[in-house]
Amino acid sequence: MSVVPATTIALSARFAGDLPEMAVPWQAEEAPDPQLLVLNEPLARELGLDPEHLRSPEGLGLLTGTVVPEGARPVAQAYSGHQFGGFSPRLGDGRALLLGELTGPDGQLRDLHLKGSGRTPFARGGDGLAAVGPMLREHVISEAMHALGIPTTRSLAVVATGRTIRRETLLPGAVLARVASSHLRVGSFQYAAASGDVALTRRLADHAIARHHPAAADAESPYLAFFDAVVAAQAALVARWMLVGFVHGVMNTDNMTISGETIDYGPCAFLDAHDPATVFSSIDEQGRYAFGNQPVVAEWNLARLAESLLPLLDDEQERAVEIAVASLGRFRVAYADAWSAGMAAKLGLPAGLSADVASGLVDELTGLMVAGHVDHTGCFRALGAAAAGDLEPARGLFLDLAGFDAWLARWLAVAPSAATMDRVNPVYVPRNHLVEEALTAATGGDLGPLTTLLDVLAQPFDERPGLERFAQPAPGDFGATYRTFCGT
Incomplete structure (x- = not known):
């Protein structure tokens, strides 16, 4: 090159x-x-x-x-x-x-x-x-x-x-x-719409279509196709966040891209214990952007994008609103499909398994994880070992051992694929305590811990000897008080 x-x-x-x-x-x-x-x-x-x-x-x-x-x-x-x-x-x-x-x-x-x-x-x-x-x-x-x-x-x-x-x-x-x-954002379209200049909104949409969603230009309704494409991209993105336990922390509309890329890593963090109510951001006092709220907030943000695009969807506002609502309604379906497919892979579920059985396994497991404060990343990796025959690492994570054993038996009965699980369940994510350790050292002039952490995270699915501490959750007294900041 x-x-x-x-x-x-x-x-x-x-x-x-x-x-x-x-x-x-x-x-x-x-x-x-x-x-x-x-x-x-x-x-x-x-x-x-x-x-x-x-x-x-x-x-x-x-x-x-x-x-x-x-x-x-x-x-x-x-x-x-x-x-x-x-x-x-x-x-x-x-x-x-x-x-x-x-x-x-x-x-x-x-x-x-x-x-x-x-x-x-x-x-x-x-x-x-x-x-x-x-x-x-x-x-x-x-x-x-x-x-x-x-x-x-x-x-x-x-x-x-x-x-x-x-x-x-x-x-x-x-x-x-x-x-x-x-760096086009939902907020970019809100700015154009707030100006009252429909021609500016149209030029911005044309710019975004050419840049990110060129197929929309050939659609019967290009601006509707553009909105559909953004909805689909964000549904897929947020599902990926949820599957790995990523908490963005500040999902304002100016931090949602039109491309479907994650942007702005201010008060972000990764789950240790699996809990939908988890909030790390020091400024999110009401929990608006808690882990479990992220899909709802994404849909809300997309509604704001739809409002900005109304003049491009139809000359009649009432009809434009109907079009936008119908398109926005696809978010929940797209998100649910992406989440379900991702969880099926994380649990190694075979193709053809009934949707009811799959969703039952997922819902019961996540309930057990929340109740037992089970480590998100470690749990799915340990389940991969269980699918390969080593049950004890996973069993050691749960407080309700009887409940977990009952779930485990039902899950093992569908013959989960350990190989599939190991391809999608990381061993290493940016553990919050290790990130803070590396940043503190780097701020003080020592880049060694940062370099090591970057090397580990570059190969998140490959378990390597000597790196056990990078796969461990934070000490118990760390997570309860951990907060992240915007840095402004």
């Missing part, structure tokens, strides 16, 4: 050119002493970039936005959003910049985007900066999600800026260089 130096990167400005009303030209703040903390070399090569050049002063300039390729037009993107149910008409990139779009050797168009690059007109009183810890969190979690096969934005690099920033205390600053299919 060919690679090119940073100075010869051809970044297009399609978003800025197509939608100037939603793009504010802006420049990143200077980084006094940029130091590379982590570089995603496989992703760099996939993009056609030379990792060694990205390590150079000029490359670090690209990764912090202070060296802009010729022809690039960095912009802060405008968008709205419902944040914890309350509508904010003007959010936008308060501490981020879209450097431009990069076409890789594979022909795929991707955004090159910065986070923590300084104040923009959307900063709303914030300093526009980011600390090392939260930016490394996004790097770790997004790369773990990628390795798990879950659609996600990805981190190309994290660069310490040499600037000290103030949060609860003084912290070292950093910039994250992020790659995504795009």
Whole structure:
């Protein structure tokens, strides 16, 4: 695969050119002493970039936005959003910049985007900066999600800026260089709709169709087909979150992509004990974005997208609402199908098993897990061992042993496939206590634990000797008080 130096990167400005009303030209703040903390070399090569050049002063300039390729037009993107149910008409990139779009050797168009690059007109009183810890969190979690096969934005690099920033205390600053299919969000459409300019909404939809759902352009009703495609993508995505025990933490409409990629790894975390009521975010005081609420919130967010698209669905508002409601109604079916298929694979259930038997096995198991505070990731991996004949690891997880044994007998009677289970049930996920351990060390200047954790998470389905601690849940006194933060 060919690679090119940073100075010869051809970044297009399609978003800025197509939608100037939603793009504010802006420049990143200077980084006094940029130091590379982590570089995603496989992703760099996939993009056609030379990792060694990205390590150079000029490359670090690209990764912090202070060296802009010729022809690039960095912009802060405008968008709205419902944040914890309350509508904010003007959010936008308060501490981020879209450097431009990069076409890789594979022909795929991707955004090159910065986070923590300084104040923009959307900063709303914030300093526009980011600390090392939260930016490394996004790097770790997004790369773990990628390795798990879950659609996600990805981190190309994290660069310490040499600037000290103030949060609860003084912290070292950093910039994250992020790659995504795009940064179009439900909130982008809310912003266009709130402007009252139907032509802008139409241009935004046409841009999104061309970028993400090109088949919709040939449909009889392109904008309905576009909405259908977003509904399907989000149903599949959130089902994948639920299957691996991922808690996003801040599912505002400005954090839901049109592409179906996971975005914004602020107060996110993974379950230890399986519990639908689990909340990790320090700002989610009412549990709006609890683990078990994620499918409901996704549907709610998609309803807000539907509202923004109404003028494109039909000239008559009443008819447009009917069309949108019918399309949105497919979310629950698509989500249920994706969840059921995923759980069938996680339990190694054979094809042709009756839906009633399968759902009964799933529902009873999850009930036992909740009641016994059973580790989500460890349970499914132990069940894989049980399907292969070793029952004790799974039996040791449950408090209601009689209830579990009764379930186990019914499950084993359908002849589950251990091989299928091991392909879809990870051994390693970003355990919250290990992530915090690595981030604390890295903030203090020791990148060793972070490097080790990234290496483990890159192969989540392969059990490896010597890595047992990475498969263990957090100590009992950790999870009860664990909270995550946005990092703003």
